[in-house]
Amino acid sequence: MLPLFGNEKRRRINLGGQTSVHTHDSIVNQARVRRGEREDRRRQHDSAIRIQAWWRGTREARLVRRELFSIFQHDPLSISGLRCLVLIGRSEQVLGMWSAAVVGVGEAAYLQNATGPHRTSWLVLIRQVAFLLLQDVASHPQEGRSINHLRVLNALLSSSTASQTCGPQGSEFAALVVGYLLQRGLYRSLAAAIMNSPLDARDSPALPLLIPIVTHPLHLYDQSRPEYTAAFLGLVQEVLSIPLLPNRIPLTSLTHLSSNLPLSAISVLSASVPTIAASLSVESRIHLISSLLAFAPPRYSKLSAPPLNTLLHLFAALLNALPPRALDPPSLNGDADHPASATRGYDPDDDLPIVVTAVPSSSTPVLLPLDPRTRKRLQTIASDTHVKALLAASQRHPSSREAFFEFLLTLCTMWPSRSDAVLMAVMVSGAGTFRELYRGYVRSSPLGKEGLAALTDATNARHWPPLLVLTDLYAQALLTMPDDEFFSNELSAKPDGLRNPLTLDEVVAFSRMLLKIAFTLYWRDDQNSLLAATVPGTNLQWDVVREKLTKALLAVHARDSRRPFTPPDHWLVTSHLDMNLFVKAAIAEDRRLTQPAGTRALSSRQVASLSPRLGVLNNIPFAIPFETRFRILRAFIRHDREEHVESTLRRAYQYRLPRRATVRRGHIAEDGFDKLGEADLKGLVQISFIDQFGEVECGIDGGGVFKEFLTEICKEAFHSDRGLWLENKKNELYPNPHSYATELHSLAWYRFIGRILGKAIYEGILVNVVFAGFFLAKWLGKQSFLDDLESLDPELYQGLLFLKRYPGNPEELSLNFTVAVEEFGVAKTVDLVPNGSNIPVTRDNRLEYILRISYFRLTKQIKQQSEAFFEGLSDMIDPKWLSRMFNQQELQILLGGVDTPIDIDDWRAHTKYGGLFDSSHPTIAAFWAVVKTLTGDQQRALLRFVTSVGRPPLLGFKELNPPFCIRDSGGDESRLPTASTCFNLLKMPLYASEAMLRQKLLQALFAGAGFDLS
Structure with missing residues (x-):
């Protein structure tokens, strides 16, 4: 073998003739060096052998390959x-x-x-x-x-x-x-x-x-x-x-x-569905969905139950494995290619918010860079045609219904911007799906019957999709279901699609189930651990499910508020709570969670995760009695007042003085606007009236004069002659939709009126103002739809009902997605959607048309006016105090009280006396004896005579501000009683007998006499 690296084995001879003297360490080092040299030589030798072996092998392999190739060629x-x-x-x-x-x-x-x-x-x-x-x-x-x-x-x-x-x-x-x-x-x-x-x-x-x-x-x-x-x-x-x-x-x-x-044999993959979804990348999942949509739909009608189930489970598994909103097209996420900018009257930032399905607020949309052809094919999964085809296929195979409901829930969850269209496609198929869901799946479900353990038990996973699909469907159906359809029953002669798909008894039981589940989910101290998990059988988090249930509950409760049909205490959960402890704890938790000025307020979801009590109050407030919620509101206001006083004490001295304003009789609204438009109304405000002769009226405002000011300014500001407010046929007020009302000066008035009404609520002063229900709903941030339209425009309401129930082809009516608006005698057409004038109203989209035209009339036309009013209102009252704790009927009660029987004993116990009168005076004893014999209307007339409002205070007469007071007005029995409504003061002569007192009192109440400004 020829050496490749030289021969290093020759003996080394010292020819110097000198003997080296080595130490122990040098000898050891030399030995180590020689050992290393020998190891290097060994490695070089082994490497040479391997290289030569490789070369020989390669050469031989080349020869063999040549030989093999020669044989192969032959x-x-x-x-x-x-x-x-x-x-x-x-x-x-x-x-x-x-x-x-x-x-x-x-x-x-x-x-x-x-x-x-x-x-x-x-x-x-x-x-x-x-x-x-x-x-x-x-x-x-x-x-x-x-x-x-x-x-x-x-x-x-x-x-x-x-x-x-x-x-x-x-x-x-x-x-x-x-x-x-x-x-x-x-x-x-x-x-x-x-x-x-x-x-x-x-x-x-x-x-x-x-x-x-x-x-x-x-x-x-x-x-x-x-x-x-x-x-x-x-x-x-x-x-x-x-x-x-x-x-x-x-x-x-x-x-x-x-x-x-062979889609008919796809059931062989039933056990592999989770593996398929988990093993693919996000892009591959989307492309698999796209391919299935290209090949599968024409075969749906021919599939038996097993392959249909597998296909539905595969769709659901693939969708569930995608990032949140991965299928949303860019235009739905605010891309610049949105065509709204070229459309008359259409504002994409104010579009119709009719999507029922909720998604986690923390979810960030993931818009994948998909080819337009793929994106177009993906659109078909949520199309009306595709959903109806799957619905029809599953109806032929009852064993496939659960799989279809799972798919439906997943599709609405993963594609929220299309959920309304998906639900509409199911709704127009008839009421059978609603009844099937409730009677076949939900009614017998253990959810809501066995506490939290049943909700989180994995063995109950199959019960969740039908419940949540029914919740979404019913909440969506209520948007376009007028009251006459809601209260129809199964014996009604109306067509199936034009009546409530559930009986009222079923609605009662269903809403109670939802209430129990929602309350259980809100009423937990370990919110974070619960909300971090997903609901069994779904890919949804618990807070998303809770919001779905809450939406449906609010919709049903709104019907019950307008026209009660549930049994007493149906909505209350007081059996689970001590109300006194609840009030104290809710106030303490609110103070703990109060955000510093200038920071962003917590959402209702965030509050629910931090405070179980506030979670209940802010999301399902009707579970707590109204009186309890009103007590909490007054406590919030007292706390706010204390903080306001502390902050003003830190300012200059002049800000600690009461704000004084003089207003002229007959010009109270104008003077109030000029003097108090930007004043600090949370502080003390003293009013002085100037009479018709230009003289300042005598007296010091200790609260009563300001109450009169509020009462009178409401009469002037809301008068129709001012042009800011209109009345419906029930004399209920709402903002004028005319373009005049959107001018800057008019909007400033709306803001001022909002501040004045906020001051009334802040001070607990009832005012005789009644608003239309749809406008009150806006105070609470709730959307109004078809039924509210009846009180605004009865003719349009009847026309939309006719369209909804029209048995023929709606295209025969020649309607499109526009609305006509007339101002100053000139009519113009406004698009309800982009290019609405070229979109006809059909059988499939007529419900959307009804929603959009209702939204335009009830919301969009008065958007600026409402926002200005709410801006002023929020200067005085934290919006969440109202929106999260009350509905519109209760809000009207906060403003003007409620026509309930007056508690005479409570009235008497909290009455003050002046002059010669005290609680034991014979005339006072006769007065209360007479009051007890009056009818309810007469008692309310007496209360209105003295306080200007004929409804008792919400929490009893102890809350009346100023207190109800009676003082003597001399001994002339020929005189009638008089009243100073600004002080809630009744001035009454010393009548000798009950008969005389009764006669004079009724004469004063109903003869239009007895008002005294002094």
Whole structure:
């Protein structure tokens, strides 16, 4: 062996003639150096041996390959040639020669080897050759040799070709080859070949040969065989998840793939559905959904229950595995291509908020960079046609209904911007789905009956999707269900779609179930641990589910508030709570969570996660008695007043003085606007009236004069002659929608009026102002729809009802998505949606038309006026105190009280006396004896006579400000009682008998006499 690195073994001789003296350490170091040198020489020697061995091996292999290639060239189709091909391995030249030779003699003729004398060897070798061909095609599908490769592979893998050529043994032979390839990634290679072809190369000669190979394995095995399941799984995971698959292959190949795709057997993948969703990337999941939408819908009507169930579960699993809102098109997330800017009257920032489904506020939309063709195909999953097709298919197979409800819930959750359209598609199919959901699934569900343990128990997972779908559907249905339909019953002669799909008894039971579940979810101290988990059977977090239940509860409660149908105490959960402790704890928690000035207020969801009591108050307030909530409101106001006093004490001295204002009788509104428009109304305000002679009226404002000021300013400011407010037929007020009311000066008046009414609530002073229900709903941030329109525009309301119930084709009515608005005698047309004038109202979109036109009239036309009013109101009253604790009927009670029977004993116990009167005076005793004998109307007239409001204070007369007071006015019995409403003061002569007192009192109440400004 020749040395490669030199010979280092020669002995070293010292010729210097000197003897070295070495220490112990130097000897050790020298030994270490020599040992290292010997190790280096050994490694060099071993490396030389390996290099030389590699060289000899490479040289020999090259010689062998040449020899093998020579033998192969001599007869490539013989068994020897086949062996040489396998030994040579993946060589583009050799593979190309072999496949060309096979095609030259004919694939069928070559397959005869499967039954020849070398059958066993040939079968072993041909499987390996097929794998080599497949790898070459995957890498170079557009190369010329790949055409021959694909022709050979089609012959090897086709059951029909093998059977025609080899008889009964042909299928067995093809199955052996396919089984071998399946174990080595057959569908991964096929997917790579398709992906490596140009996207729009539909004229590629390879693709028509490649696509049949995709389906060959599914014709070779019985569906019960594991190979069949493996082949179907590979096809779904690898091929159907290819981006733009339908756009990549020629039309004839697309037809072949569609017709040979065995969706009727997809149930073999039922156990693999979670694996499929988990194993794919986000993009692959979306592309798989897109491919399924291209091939599956035409087959829905022919599928039996098992494959339909699997397909629905697969859709749901894939959607659940996507990031939140991954399917939302960019235009729905504020992209610049939104066409609204060119549309008359359409404001995308003020669009109709009718989506029922909630999504976590922390979810960030993930907009994937998808091809427009893929995005367009994805739109079909939430289309009216697709949802109806799945609904119809599941109705034919009752065992598929749960899977359909799971899919429906998932679709609405993952695509919230389309949820309203999805729910509408189900709603228009009739009331049968509602009744089926409630009677078949929800009524017998343990949810809401067995406490929190039942809610979180995984064994109850299947009960959640039907419950949540019904919750969403019913909340959506209530948006366009007028009261006459809601209160109809199953014996009604109305068509099925024009009445309440549930009986009132069912609505009562359903709402009670929702209330119990919602209260259980709010009433927990460990909110964070609960909300971090997902609801069994869904991909939803608990706070999202809680919001769904809350929306439906609010909608049903609103009906019950307008026209009661639930039993007493139906909405209350007082049996679970000590109200006194609840009030104290709620106040303490609110103070703890109060945000510093200038910081963003907590949302109701955030509050619920931090405070169970405030969570109940802010989301399902009707679960707590109104009196309790009013006590909490007054406590909030007292706390706010204390903080305001502390902050003003830190300012300059002049800010601690009462704000004084003089106003002229007859011009109270104008003077109040000028003097108090920007004043600090939370502090003390003293009013002085100037009479008609220009003189300041005598007296000091201790609160009573300001009460009169509030009463009088409301009379003037809300008068229709001022042009800011209109009255409906019930004399209820709402802002004027005229463009005049949107001018800056008018908006300043709305803001001032809001501050004045906020001051009245702040001080607990009742005012005789009644607002329209739809406007009160806006105080609370709640949307108003069809039923509220009746009080605003009865003719339009009846017209929309006619459209909703129209039995024919709505297009016959020639309506479109526009609304006519007339001002100063000039009519103009406003689009309700972009390009609304070119969108006809049809049977499928008429509910949306009803919603949008109701929204325009009830909300959009008075948007600026309402916002200015609420801005002023919020200067005095924290909006969340009202919006999170009261409904519109209760809000009207806060403003003007309620027509309940007056508690005479409470009235008497909290009355003050002046002059000669005290509680034991004979005239006072006679007065209260007479009051007790008066009718309810007469008692309310007396209260109105003295206080200007005929309704008792909400928490009793102890809350009346100023207190009810009676003083004597002399001994002349011929005089009538008089009143100073600004002081809640009744001035009464010393009558000698009850009969005289009763006569004079009634005469004063109903003869229009007795008012005294002094």
